[in-house]
Amino acid sequence: xxxxxxxxxxxxxxxxxxxxxxxxxxxxxxxxxxxxxxxxxxxxxxxxxxxxxxxxxxxxxxxxxxxxxxxxxxxxxxxxxxxxxxxxxxxxxxxxxxxxxxxxxxxxxxxxxxxxxxxxxxxxxxxxxxxxxxxxxxxxxxxxxxxxxxxxxxxxxxxxxxxxxxxxxxxxxxxxxxxxxxxxxxxxxxxxxxxxxxxxxxxxxxxxxxxxxxxxxxxxxxxxxxxxxxxxxxxxxxxxxxxxxxxxxxxxxxxxxxxxxxxxxxxxxxxxxxxxxxxxxxxxxxxxxxxxxxxxxxxxxxxxxxxxxxxxxxxxxxxxxxxxxxxxxxxxxxxxxxxxxxxxxxxxxxxxxxxxxxxxxxxxxxxxxxxxxxxxx
Ligand code: NAD
Numbered sequence: 610x611x612x613x614x615x616x617x618x619x620x621x622x623x624x625x626x627x628x629x630x631x632x633x634x635x636x637x638x639x640x641x642x643x644x645x646x647x648x649x650x651x652x653x654x655x656x657x658x659x660x661x662x663x664x665x666x667x668x669x670x671x672x673x674x675x676x677x678x679x680x681x682x683x684x685x686x687x688x689x690x691x692x693x694x695x696x697x698x699x700x701x702x703x704x705x706x707x708x709x710x711x712x713x714x715x716x717x718x719x720x721x722x723x724x725x726x727x728x729x730x731x732x733x734x735x736x737x738x739x740x741x742x743x744x745x746x747x748x749x750x751x752x753x754x755x756x757x758x759x760x761x762x763x764x765x766x767x768x769x770x771x772x773x774x775x776x777x778x779x780x781x782x783x784x785x786x787x788x789x790x791x792x793x794x795x796x797x798x799x800x801x802x803x804x805x806x807x808x809x810x811x812x813x814x815x816x817x818x819x820x821x822x823x824x825x826x827x828x829x830x831x832x833x834x835x836x837x838x839x840x841x842x843x844x845x846x847x848x849x850x851x852x853x854x855x856x857x858x859x860x861x862x863x864x865x866x867x868x869x870x871x872x873x874x875x876x877x878x879x880x881x882x883x884x885x886x887x888x889x890x891x892x893x894x895x896x897x898x899x900x901x902x903x904x905x906x907x908x909x910x911x912x913x914x915x916x917x918x919x920x921x922x923x924x925x926x927x928x929x930x931x932x933x934x935x936x937x938x939x940x941x942x943x944x945x946x947x948x949x950x951x952x953x954x955x956x957x958x959x960x961x962x963x964x965x966x967x968x969x970x971x972x973x974x975x976x977x978x979x980x981x982x983x984x985x986x
Contacts, residue, residue: 611665611694612686614641614650618782619708620685623735624654626926627683629913632934636660637679639668642686665694669701681706681731681937687785688793692717695732699724704731704937706930710803710966711959713793715984718963722985725956731940732956733933736807738864739954740925740932742899742911743885747868747875748812748952749905750887756870757890762841762849763867764809766801767857771835774828787831795966796833798824802853802969803962807954808866809851810961812875815843817965819980824973827856839969842980883919910948929953960985 613620620640627633637660641647644663651661662668672678681704684694692712695705705725711734712718725732738744751759776783785791786800793799810816819842824834835856841849857863864879876886885897899908900916911928914920928949935950964983972981 610635610638610640610683610685611668612640612684612690613638614643614647616781617641617685619735622923622926623683623685623706623930626923627930629923629927630931630934633930637662637668637672639663639665665697669697669703672703673701678703680704681933684708687791688799689713689791692721695721696724699728699730699732702730706733706735706933707959708735709807709959710793710795710799710962711956712963713791715963715967718960719984722956722960731933731937732959733929733936734954734956734959734962735926735929736804736811736954736958736962737922737926737929738804738808738879739811739952740911740928741877741879741882742904742908742920742925742928743877743882743897744808744812744866745907745911745952746897746899746904747866747877747885748814749907751813751868751870751875755872755887755889756868756874757872759813759815759843759847759868759870761847761869762809762813762815762843763865763869764805764849765852765863765865766805767852767854767860767863768797768801769856769858769860771828771855772858774830776831787833789832792833793963793966794833794970795837796824796826796831797835797853797855798822798837798839798969799833799966800853800855802837802839802851803966804864805851805853805866806965807958807962808864809841809849809868811952811954811958812866813843813847813868815845815847815849817983817986818842818844819982820965820968820972821978821980822969822972823978824970834970834973837969837973844986879922882921882925883916906948907952957985 639662873889883899939946964985968983
């Protein structure tokens with residue numbers, strides 16, 4: 610692992626989730642921007658001091674020189690560092706698991722996706738919400754035509770934690786997220802809008818045709834948007850509406866997806882992730898429960914406990930790690946991956962996310978808020 614040191618947010622989620630299925634073992638790390646603190650943290654995690662590195666460059670040199678190097682490296686650092694770290698890892702022959710957004714700039718995302726493709730190295734991107742079993746279930750059922758042709762997609766990711774100027778009060782996570790050079794051009798849209806955009810496209814299979822956006826910065830002095838409204842036109846005629854907000858008081862992590870088709874609809878809310886609401890035309894509202902016997906193999910492969918025993922965020926994140934392990938193994942063994950290793954978020958999905966953010970900010974910054982087609986859809 611690179612990043613995710615003392616006081617960091619997502620690194621610990623990676624550590625917990627990667628352990629759940631016994632497919633990964635954390636054996637080396639350069640956890641912190643401060644090399645000494647990073648080494649101390651690694652040793653405190655129980656790592657071999659020889660594999661407790663101060664920098665990612667040391668990690669690459671140290672691991673490349675071993676007979677038993679790491680299989681993959683998870684990048685859990687602020688956005689602007691993803692590209693140089695991932696590039697160096699891929700060039701040294703390592704597989705990569707990278708946090709979203711893939712990079713802070715479009716040029717970096719284009720270059721990284723090309724490098725991943727040309728090198729043949731595995732690059733997984735941790736779009737968390739595509740790890741939930743009922744999100745897969747909705748994807749399978751929509752592909753089967755259960756709600757007919759998709760007409761409109763409503764997707765939202767509201768958070769409240771940045772409703773006050775906490776970046777000025779020493780909040781580590783808010784500080785780099787409001788710095789365009791470290792975060793990238795899109796504030797809420799880059800940080801969480803990318804999750805919503807991926808989720809909508811993943812579940813519906815729709816590809817974007819064009820978008821128009823309205824960004825706002827409500828907290829005084831903040832350099833980036835903290836609220837975004839985006840209208841989406843998908844290829845084939847479907848429409849979408851995406852809302853991301855860091856200032857939506859009352860929302861802890863209110864990811865919500867609603868897909869309306871010609872024959873029915875699906876609704877999923879991440880704070881109630883064990884239920885998928887299905888409503889057929891002229892029928893009753895139905896609750897599809899995670900773990901039910903009649904679900905798809907895609908959902909079953911991502912389910913560990915029977916219905917009624919709640920699974921959630923850590924299990925969804927673990928499903929990404931399970932899938933990455935299966936995909937990497939299958940590739941090395943020259944076989945097709947099993948269901949857990951299919952339909953994973955990869956480098957191209959990461960590029961699509963960054964291209965989406967670029968198009969949103971371009972549209973919002975233009976005076977007439979034009980419809981724009983992202984460079985990758
Ligand atoms: P954070 O500020 O809490 O942690 C960043 C960590 O990276 C710190 O430990 C810092 O010391 C370390 N670091 C910085 N530069 C480094 C370098 N050059 N070498 C080694 N370590 C370095 O940030 P966070 O909130 O955990 O976010 C990290 C990344 O994860 C971001 O890209 C963010 O968008 C993403 N994220 C994803 C999700 C998700 O749901 N998938 C959730 C939160 C954050």
